[in-house]
Every structure is written in structure tokens, then in C-alpha cells.
Amino acid sequence: MVKDSFIILVLIGVAFILANLFAGFTGNIDLSAVANHYAENGPEEVGSANLVTAVVVTYRGLDTLGEVTILFLSAAIVGFFLKVENKDHKNRELKYTSEILNTASQILVPIMLLFGAYVFINGHLSPGGGFQGGAIIASGLVLMFLAQPKKAIGHKLINIVESISGVSFVLLGVAGILFASGFLDNKILSLGRFGTLFSAGLIPIIYIFVGLKVGSELTGIGLSLRENQDEA
Amino acid sequence: MIEKFNLENISLAVGVLVILIGLWGLLTQKNLIKIVIGFALFDTGIHIVMVSIGYIKERTAPILDEAIDVTNASNIIVDPIPQALVLTAIVIGLGITALMLSYVLRMYHKKKSLEINHYKDLKW
Numbered sequence: 409m410v411k412d413s414f415i416i417l418v419l420i421g422v423a424f425i426l427a428n429l430f431a432g433f434t435g436n437i438d439l440s441a442v443a444n445h446y447a448e449n450g451p452e453e454v455g456s457a458n459l460v461t462a463v464v465v466t467y468r469g470l471d472t473l474g475e476v477t478i479l480f481l482s483a484a485i486v487g488f489f490l491k492v493e494n495k496d497h498k499n500r501e502l503k504y505t506s507e508i509l510n511t512a513s514q515i516l517v518p519i520m521l522l523f524g525a526y527v528f529i530n531g532h533l534s535p536g537g538g539f540q541g542g543a544i545i546a547s548g549l550v551l552m553f554l555a556q557p558k559k560a561i562g563h564k565l566i567n568i569v570e571s572i573s574g575v576s577f578v579l580l581g582v583a584g585i586l587f588a589s590g591f592l593d594n595k596i597l598s599l600g601r602f603g604t605l606f607s608a609g610l611i612p613i614i615y616i617f618v619g620l621k622v623g624s625e626l627t628g629i630g631l632s633l634r635e636n637q638d639e640a
Numbered sequence: 641m642i643e644k645f646n647l648e649n650i651s652l653a654v655g656v657l658v659i660l661i662g663l664w665g666l667l668t669q670k671n672l673i674k675i676v677i678g679f680a681l682f683d684t685g686i687h688i689v690m691v692s693i694g695y696i697k698e699r700t701a702p703i704l705d706e707a708i709d710v711t712n713a714s715n716i717i718v719d720p721i722p723q724a725l726v727l728t729a730i731v732i733g734l735g736i737t738a739l740m741l742s743y744v745l746r747m748y749h750k751k752k753s754l755e756i757n758h759y760k761d762l763k764w
Contacts (some may be wrong), residue, residue: 415667415668422660433648433649433652437697443721447714451713458702471728534703535701535703539731603704625735
């Protein structure tokens with residue numbers, strides 16, 4: 409068929425491009441100039457032990473704000489598309505969840521929430537940060553939804569947490585213009601001693617808000633998808 | 641060929657393979673959910689490629705703890721920028737995947753079918 413041969417042609421073309429990338433790749437020996445600047449001046453300028461966090465929250469903080477906006481938009485569109493029109497249609501037959509899932513979720517969910525909070529509070533010291541911590545929190549809450557499919561959970565609290573943390577993120581960024589050298593500058597608070605929990609200025613606070621925002625958005629997406637199944 | 645068998649080349653090859661599998665799924669599958677899975681695989685492959693391009697031989701993660709001399713950090717760590725970029729891209733990919741799945745659910749409610757051939761509204 410003509411269509412199949414087109415598909416094969418496209419695949420071969422992309423494979424050819426990627427094979428060239430692979431053949432020409434020799435591995436890096438040195439950091440690029442920008443990365444070199446981050447590695448040498450990051451500890452004094454930002455004070456974050458995790459340089460990825462320094463790049464994400466401070467050097468490229470505006471990009472992170474854009475990313476959070478995209479995530480918010482997609483969560484909002486999911487909520488809009490999967491709005492449950494008829495709330496009375498709640499007589500879907502549900503299987504009982506197994507004893508194992510029920511008991512395990514009661515033990516695991518609080519631990520997962522705690523671990524998520526740990527990951528985003530320590531985002532400037534160890535691998536992790538707001539996005540990862542938020543994803544862990546959301547997966548804990550989705551586990552709770554799976555274990556208790558009948559339990560009704562409102563969107564209200566999730567929306568409040570999401571709005572407050574989003575607005576705080578932007579306000580902290582604006583405070584950087586007023587009290588420090590630019591938007592999302594983290595030197596409003598003192599940088600503290602390098603490598604301790606209370607260091608890196610504003611980064612832990614911003615990451616707490618990012619973590620709450622990402623966690624509540626992903627939970628909202630999961631909740632919308634779950635509610636919409638009642639209709640089908 | 642034997643010098644190609646090191647960490648960055650293997651991970652680059654895996655990334656390239658995952659991209660191709662995702663593209664194949666995107667182009668050949670008829671089930672809407674499988675198309676979304678193909679898209680997510682494509683996304684993941686690009687992430688693997690980006691991280692492996694940022695890798696530098698025999699260096700460590702860009703986290704300056706006790707094990708790393710801060711004054712000499714630029715000679716010890718790998719490039720943090722692709723990692724930050726991929727961190728961003730993973731979250732956006734997740735959001736986009738959820739968005740596509742919600743479109744699929746909506747389309748399924750409309751026509752009770754997941755077969756892409758049953759949706760001819762945009763076909764010319």
C-alpha cells in the first residue's frame with residue numbers, strides 16, 4: 409500500500425538523521441561556557457548545593473514559571489473537558505477493592521505524602537525538588553483514590569492550594585524585583601551557610617510552592633479522570 | 641566499533657531506539673490510546689538523548705556535597721543544563737499526555753469507539 413510505504417519512508421528518514429547524530433557523537437570532554445559559569449559561580453551567586461535546582465529556580469526561573477503555567481493550563485483544560493455534567497449518575501457498579509490494596513494504601517499514603525514534602529523541601533541540597541516532590545504527593549493521593557473508589561472528594565481544597573501557591577510564586581518573583589536585583593532573584597533572604605537546610609535564600613520557599621502547585625494540579629487531573637469514568 | 645560501547649553511547653542508542661519505537665507507534669497504530677502511548681515513548685526517548693548528550697565521561701552528578709571540592713567543581717561535575725531542561729520537559733510531557741488522554745475520553749463518549757478510522761471529520 410502507498411500509505412505503508414510512506415510510513416516506512418518517514419521511519420527510515422528519521423532513523424537516518426538519528427544514526428548520523430549517533431555516529432558523530434564522541435562524548436563531551438568539557439562543560440560548555442554557560443555550564444562552566446554555573447559550576448564556578450553557582451555556589452556564591454545562588455548558594456544551592458544542587459546545581460540543577462540553581463539552574464531551574466534561579467538562573468532560568470522564568471522558564472520554570474512558564475512551565476508551571478503550561479502545567480496549569482493543561483490541568484485546567486483537562487478539568488474543562490472532563491467536567492461531569494450529570495452528577496446524579498453515580499450508580500456505577502464498582503468492584504470492591506482488595507484487602508491488600510486497602511490496608512497497604514492506609515500505611516503507604518501518609519508515608520508518600522511525607523516523603524514528597526521531604527523531597528521538595530530538600531530540593532536545593534539533594535536530588536529532587538518541587539516537581540519531583542509534587543509528583544510523589546500526587547501519586548500518593550492517586551493511590552488513595554484507587555483504594556477508595558466510592559469516596560467523594562471535592563475539587564475545592566485542591567483548587568485553593570493550587571491558586572495560593574501559584575500566586576505566591578509570582579509574588580515572590582516580583583519581590584525579587586523590589587528587594588533584590590531582578591525577577592525571581594533568591595537573595596531576598598540571606599544565602600546562609602552553604603549546604604544546610606536554611607540556605608540558598610528563597611529557593612526552598614519557591615520550591616515548596618512549586619511542589620504544592622504541581623502536587624495539587626496532578627491530583628486534580630487524576631480526580632477529573634476518575635470522576636469522568638462514572639459517566640461512561 | 642568497540643569504543644562505542646561506553647555509557648554515553650549506549651544510553652544515546654537506547655534513546656534513539658525509543659524515539660523510533662514511539663514514532664512507529666504514532667504512525668501505525670489505529671487505537672487512540674496506543675497513539676498516545678507512542679507519543680509518550682517519543683517524548684521519553686528525546687529525554688534520554690538529551691541527558692546522554694549532557695553526560696561527561698567519568699564525572700559525577702551536579703550536586704555539590706561533601707564529596708566534591710567546590711572550588712574545583714567545574715572539572716568534576718556533568719553538565720547541569722540538559723538535566724534542568726529534561727526536568728522541565730518531563731513535567732510538561734506528563735501534562736500533555738493527560739491532556740491527550742482526556743481528549744480521547746471525550747471522543748470515546750461521543751462515538752463509543754477508539755478506532756482512529758472511525759473519526760473522519762478532519763480527513764480530506
